[in-house]
Amino acid sequence: MSERRLRVGVAGLGRAFMLTLPSFAADPRVQLVASSDPRAEATARFAAEFGARAHDSVEALCADPEVEVVYIATPHELHAAHVALAAKHGKHVLVEKPMAITEDECDAIIDAVDRARVVLVVGPSHSFDRPITRAREIVASGEWGAVRMIHAQYFTDFVYRVRRPEELDAARGGGVLLSQGAHQIDIVRLLAGGRATSVRAFTGNWDRARPPEGAYAALIAFEGGAFASITYSGYGRFDGDTLCGDISELGARKDPRDYGGARRRLAQVPTPASEAAAKANRGFGGAADAPSLVAAYEHFGFVLVCCDRADVRPTPDGVTIYRDDAVSFEPLPAPRVTREAVIDELWNAVVDGRAPLHDARWGAATVEACLALRTSTREGRDVTLRKQVGVRT
Numbered sequence: 001m002s003e004r005r006l007r008v009g010v011a012g013l014g015r016a017f018m019l020t021l022p023s024f025a026a027d028p029r030v031q032l033v034a035s036s037d038p039r040a041e042a043t044a045r046f047a048a049e050f051g052a053r054a055h056d057s058v059e060a061l062c063a064d065p066e067v068e069v070v071y072i073a074t075p076h077e078l079h080a081a082h083v084a085l086a087a088k089h090g091k092h093v094l095v096e097k098p099m100a101i102t103e104d105e106c107d108a109i110i111d112a113v114d115r116a117r118v119v120l121v122v123g124p125s126h127s128f129d130r131p132i133t134r135a136r137e138i139v140a141s142g143e144w145g146a147v148r149m150i151h152a153q154y155f156t157d158f159v160y161r162v163r164r165p166e167e168l169d170a171a172r173g174g175g176v177l178l179s180q181g182a183h184q185i186d187i188v189r190l191l192a193g194g195r196a197t198s199v200r201a202f203t204g205n206w207d208r209a210r211p212p213e214g215a216y217a218a219l220i221a222f223e224g225g226a227f228a229s230i231t232y233s234g235y236g237r238f239d240g241d242t243l244c245g246d247i248s249e250l251g252a253r254k255d256p257r258d259y260g261g262a263r264r265r266l267a268q269v270p271t272p273a274s275e276a277a278a279k280a281n282r283g284f285g286g287a288a289d290a291p292s293l294v295a296a297y298e299h300f301g302f303v304l305v306c307c308d309r310a311d312v313r314p315t316p317d318g319v320t321i322y323r324d325d326a327v328s329f330e331p332l333p334a335p336r337v338t339r340e341a342v343i344d345e346l347w348n349a350v351v352d353g354r355a356p357l358h359d360a361r362w363g364a365a366t367v368e369a370c371l372a373l374r375t376s377t378r379e380g381r382d383v384t385l386r387k388q389v390g391v392r393t
């Protein structure tokens with residue numbers, strides 16, 4: 001076991017932290033040393049469970065000399081301010097997706113981490129999932145020729161999961177464009193080489209009670225001529241996991257009897273306050289919904305990469321290659337935890353000085369593309385992208 005550990009302080013002990021915690025807890029490279037969250041029950045339980053300090057603000061967390069890396073898992077409209085605090089105190093950063101909610105905030109983050117010379121990794125996003133990175137290795141090897149076209153689609157109940165009020169406000173980053181687009185756009189950017197050139201999109205807001213965008217379809221063009229079509233609906237009817245072996249986004253086996261479960265649970269919390277309380281209850285220190293046992297890798301729905309001489313399909317348990325004359329399946333070893341690759345990237349950057357793939361410029365490029373979906377829909381035109389970066393290997 002390594003003596004060296006990343007001393008991580010956590011800002012925001014909500015749902016995202018709950019989902020990443022099993023990977024942190026299982027990894028001898030990570031030590032959870034401190035936290036900050038306005039929910040005192042969460043920081044108290046964190047302190048008791050990990051022998052860690054509780055801070056009453058993110059600034060105090062960032063100032064804690066024991067903290068080496070700040071994992072920013074606060075609501076995404078706070079990410080830019082919290083990255084600025086971490087950088088000011090010289091701390092490395094793991095920031096949840098989306099990196100921020102505007103392009104100006106992304107520029108400020110790039111500037112802050114550059115000036116402070118700290119590492120920033122944006123994640124976890126589903127572009128860290130091992131079947132996706134294996135598919136990237138396969139297509140980048142060149143064995144099957146150039147990547148020509150990518151198709152990615154996912155259908156979930158995202159819109160009807162219990163939410164904080166900000167998550168139902170597009171101006172504060174609510175809706176699927178940033179939350180879910182960040183995953184899908186990260187995936188297609190990784191598979192196509194990273195540098196998107198333009199976006200043409202249509203978005204849907206089909207439920208007035210849940211106003212931000214809940215669906216989109218878009219065509220993304222890439223340098224070199226590849227193009228991707230991406231489709232997402234969070235309106236909770238057709239379940240995209242049925243195209244992924246009935247494995248959930250988080251890698252758990254799905255129970256088909258839970259069909260419509262998000263709507264049923266939402267109906268039990270009819271006011272914004274009761275809904276926000278239900279959401280808080282899904283975070284650390286709450287009573288609901290610990291992550292289920294892992295049965296396979298995490299995923300973000302159906303993905304197919306068409307190359308000159310083969311189609312490549314990552315699935316939760318491996319990668320299938322459809323050649324001219326035969327189909328082959330490359331299984332991946334079953335995961336123990338699903339988010340180890342995020343720790344790998346952080347460790348390699350902080351300890352070994354290897355620049356991360358999902359750095360601030362990568363995160364800004366993904367946010368630029370997510371926001372372009374809204375602009376393209378509103379203005380009925382192709383939107384040119386200007387902040388794209390390639391895949392660092």
Ligand SMILES: NC(=O)c1ccc[n+]([C@@H]2O[C@H](COP(=O)([O-])OP(=O)(O)OC[C@H]3O[C@@H](n4cnc5c(N)ncnc54)[C@H](O)[C@@H]3O)[C@@H](O)[C@H]2O)c1
Pocket residue numbers: 011012013014015016017019036037038039042057058073074075076078096097098123124125164179279280282283
């Ligand atoms: N990678 C993933 O799988 C994943 C999953 C869910 C959410 N996310 C991302 O994580 C972020 C948080 O979303 P969530 O669903 O966990 O929300 P959440 O409401 O469950 O958690 C946010 C937490 O931050 C705390 N918080 C609020 N203001 C704070 C402050 N000023 N200082 C410290 N803590 C504060 C809240 O009390 C709450 O515990 C979002 O950016 C979201 O997109 C990522």
